[in-house]
Amino acid sequence: xxRALGFLGDWGVxxxxxxxLLALGPLVPGxxxxxxxGNVVSNVLPLLAVALGQTLVLVTGGIDLSVTATVALASVAxxxxxxxxxxxxxxxxxxxxxxxxxxxxxxGLVNGLAVARLRMxxxxxxxxxxxxxxxxxxxxxxxxxxxxxxxxxxALGGTTPGGAPxxxxxxxxxxxxxxxxxxxxxxxxxxxxxxxxARAARVSGVPVERVLVLAYxxxxxxxxxxxxxxxxxxxxxxxxxxQRIFLDVIGxxxxxxxxxxxxxxxxxxxxxxxxxxxLVDNSLNLMGLSSFPILMVxxxxxxxxxxxxxxxxxxxx
Amino acid sequence: MKRHDIVAVDWGRGPVIPRDSDWTxxxxxxxxxxxxxxxxxxxxxxxxxxxxxxxxxLLAFLAFGFVSCxxxxxxxxxxxxFETLQTEFWVAAxxxxxxxxxxxxxxxxxxxxxxxANRQLExxxxxxxxxxxxxxxxxxxxxxxxxxxxxxNEAGIPIVLFxxxxxxxxxxxxxxxxxxxxxxxxxxxxxxxLARKTGKKVKAAILVGDLGDVNAIGRRDGxxxxxxxxxxxxxxxxxxPTEWNQEKxxxxxxxxxxxxxxxxxxxxxxxxxLPSIASALKGAGRYRKAGEEGHVILGGFDGDATAWRMIEExxxxxxxxxxxxxxxxxxxxxxxxxxxxxxxxxxxxxPGFVIHQGNKAxxxxxxxxxxxxxxxxxxx
Numbered sequence: 001x002x003r004a005l006g007f008l009g010d011w012g013v014x015x016x017x018x019x020x021l022l023a024l025g026p027l028v029p030g031x032x033x034x035x036x037x038g039n040v041v042s043n044v045l046p047l048l049a050v051a052l053g054q055t056l057v058l059v060t061g062g063i064d065l066s067v068t069a070t071v072a073l074a075s076v077a078x079x080x081x082x083x084x085x086x087x088x089x090x091x092x093x094x095x096x097x098x099x100x101x102x103x104x105x106x107x108g109l110v111n112g113l114a115v116a117r118l119r120m121x122x123x124x125x126x127x128x129x130x131x132x133x134x135x136x137x138x139x140x141x142x143x144x145x146x147x148x149x150x151x152x153x154x155a156l157g158g159t160t161p162g163g164a165p166x167x168x169x170x171x172x173x174x175x176x177x178x179x180x181x182x183x184x185x186x187x188x189x190x191x192x193x194x195x196x197x198a199r200a201a202r203v204s205g206v207p208v209e210r211v212l213v214l215a216y217x218x219x220x221x222x223x224x225x226x227x228x229x230x231x232x233x234x235x236x237x238x239x240x241x242x243q244r245i246f247l248d249v250i251g252x253x254x255x256x257x258x259x260x261x262x263x264x265x266x267x268x269x270x271x272x273x274x275x276x277x278x279l280v281d282n283s284l285n286l287m288g289l290s291s292f293p294i295l296m297v298x299x300x301x302x303x304x305x306x307x308x309x310x311x312x313x314x315x316x317x
Numbered sequence: 318m319k320r321h322d323i324v325a326v327d328w329g330r331g332p333v334i335p336r337d338s339d340w341t342x343x344x345x346x347x348x349x350x351x352x353x354x355x356x357x358x359x360x361x362x363x364x365x366x367x368x369x370x371x372x373x374x375l376l377a378f379l380a381f382g383f384v385s386c387x388x389x390x391x392x393x394x395x396x397x398x399f400e401t402l403q404t405e406f407w408v409a410a411x412x413x414x415x416x417x418x419x420x421x422x423x424x425x426x427x428x429x430x431x432x433x434a435n436r437q438l439e440x441x442x443x444x445x446x447x448x449x450x451x452x453x454x455x456x457x458x459x460x461x462x463x464x465x466x467x468x469x470n471e472a473g474i475p476i477v478l479f480x481x482x483x484x485x486x487x488x489x490x491x492x493x494x495x496x497x498x499x500x501x502x503x504x505x506x507x508x509x510x511l512a513r514k515t516g517k518k519v520k521a522a523i524l525v526g527d528l529g530d531v532n533a534i535g536r537r538d539g540x541x542x543x544x545x546x547x548x549x550x551x552x553x554x555x556x557x558p559t560e561w562n563q564e565k566x567x568x569x570x571x572x573x574x575x576x577x578x579x580x581x582x583x584x585x586x587x588x589x590x591l592p593s594i595a596s597a598l599k600g601a602g603r604y605r606k607a608g609e610e611g612h613v614i615l616g617g618f619d620g621d622a623t624a625w626r627m628i629e630e631x632x633x634x635x636x637x638x639x640x641x642x643x644x645x646x647x648x649x650x651x652x653x654x655x656x657x658x659x660x661x662x663x664x665x666x667x668p669g670f671v672i673h674q675g676n677k678a679x680x681x682x683x684x685x686x687x688x689x690x691x692x693x694x695x696x697x
Contacts, residue, residue, distance in 0.1 A: 030446050143528055233464065234464060236434070282443065
């Protein structure tokens with residue numbers, strides 16, 4: 001029984017995703033077609049990049065509300081650098097990507113310092129940063145998208161000669177790295193320790209402040225990676241990019257078993273959580289439902305996962 | 318977006334659209350392999366092999382679903398992807414498209430992006446994966462739509478942009494757009510005429526939309542051209558940025574009225590902000606009917622139900638109406654023409670019209686907002 005429960009805990013969301021695929025495959029036109037499954041993979045990858053970073057922060061017992069604004073700000077910063085329509089370094093995709101990643105690290109650093117050093121509640125600190133970053137991105141661009149991105153950058157939104165999305169080559173290593181970080185390193189154990197009981201962790205010699213700062217920096221970096229992928233596929237730097245993905249980011253992590261109370265969560269769970277929520281979204285789209293019922297269904301699924309998390313926290317502690 | 322930008326896209330000959338038979342490609346042949354039969358040998362924990370049919374059944378079920386999903390939907394289907402349904406205009410537009418498609422025997426697949434360009438890209442890709450017969454899109458913006466058009470081009474699916482044109486590019490599409498500049502200019506010309514009749518120079522304000530939206534830019538430019546032409550009658554003292562947000566519109570008009578208590582003319586780039594203007598005017602004690610002392614000359618754009626009610630009660634002097642029924646019909650006809658291989662111009666302009674106190678009885682039947690208001694009043 002215990003073994004079965006353990007198996008379900010480890011692979012429950014994966015089985016849920018498979019069951020969903022099997023149940024709806026014959027019912028939803030085009031759901032199991034090769035192009036659509038390719039779409040699902042393409043849709044999962046940038047979202048997964050953001051969710052991986054968010055998982056690290058959630059494990060510490062925090063939350064990063066600013067990931068969407070980080071995506072937008074990184075997107076326009078990179079586009080401003082590399083656009084061939086008057087960019088600082090026209091056509092230089094490498095510098096554009098570097099600018100995006102720098103923005104992600106910078107925003108994460110601000111968040112981390114605010115939470116760790118100023119002892120601000122993560123909700124408040126990241127909400128303030130989100131508001132500032134989002135407003136700055138819109139002000140900086142006068143609410144205008146930036147096109148003219150170099151072809152070498154836009155290629156990141158396409159596929160390899162073998163037909164696989166380029167983003168696969170970015171996000172799979174990122175996920176493996178995050179998995180190794182969480183499960184095989186001392187830093188990973190520190191993250192769980194801080195999320196489980198920060199005071200006990202501090203007494204045990206865990207450098208809590210440093211761990212928190214690094215977790216938020218990693219989260220910002222992951223959001224910036226997502227900004228690269230989103231901007232490349234849309235061929236545009238947009239100040240409103242990613243504004244609506246937060247529900248999916250948190251939903252993917254929580255459905256995957258990451259606790260909103262901290263101290264629990266795995267990369268594997270987040271991978272399958274994001275896959276599941278993308279499958280739900282994709283299938284409901286194919287059914288021709290408008291965005292409002294889709295939001296209601298996704299909201300219900302995430303609520304159910306959060307309630308299960310709360311019940312588990314109450315029962316098991 | 319300037320008008321010459323719209324017509325600068327070089328697509329006079331129209332694309333070559335593959336016939337339905339072209340869709341019997343590798344996707345369909347790739348799934349013709351029979352589902353796996355028989356059992357799989359699965360090692361048990363004790364090391365002894367056992368024959369377990371469950372994985373085979375699972376694969377067979379998947380293959381069945383895969384094969385069944387390859388079939389093109391029987392009824393011809395048009396994918397309609399809107400950026401938002403936030404205002405009555407978009408609701409009226411999607412209803413008009415739905416009615417037009419139903420009348421032609423087409424099924425409409427609907428997707429709303431809720432303001433998210435990435436989501437819209439995913440929705441358009443879903444339509445392509447479903448192999449719909451055509452796509453109508455209200456893009457989130459003129460730039461992020463380009464990869465979506467390219468994806469449709471690559472799949473050989475005709476795509477029409479409704480109400481918002483794309484930036485110039487080599488992607489092939491047809492855009493059905495209102496003549497924002499022309500309609501806004503005609504509307505403000507009418508307001509200027511009313512201002513002249515007051516015999517004094519009237520202080521004016523414009524509520525500007527989201528400048529990431531080419532429609533907002535066209536309307537602003539139309540206002541500017543008309544205002545420049547009647548500089549003797551009006552003095553523009555406030556340009557209120559709203560980003561298509563009612564709360565910002567309310568705050569902006571309230572501030573403008575505080576700074577200029579004698580403000581005499583307001584033009585809004587969209588009628589959906591009229592309730593905000595009315596609220597601010599009421600707060601300042603300036604919400605009066607045309608002809609009453611202290612009336613603020615009011616003009617709008619879109620022609621929604623609120624505008625119609627305000628025109629009926631006399632508080633709104635004029636509004637530029639987008640002919641949503643013309644646009645819906647033109648979009649579907651363009652889509653079908655492209656699919657049939659006919660030449661279609663890259664931009665089709667809706668000339669629209671101005672409805673005002675002097676012609677409201679005559680023009681109301683063509684105003685979509687009047688029809689919506691009529692349905693609401695009738696409880697439909």
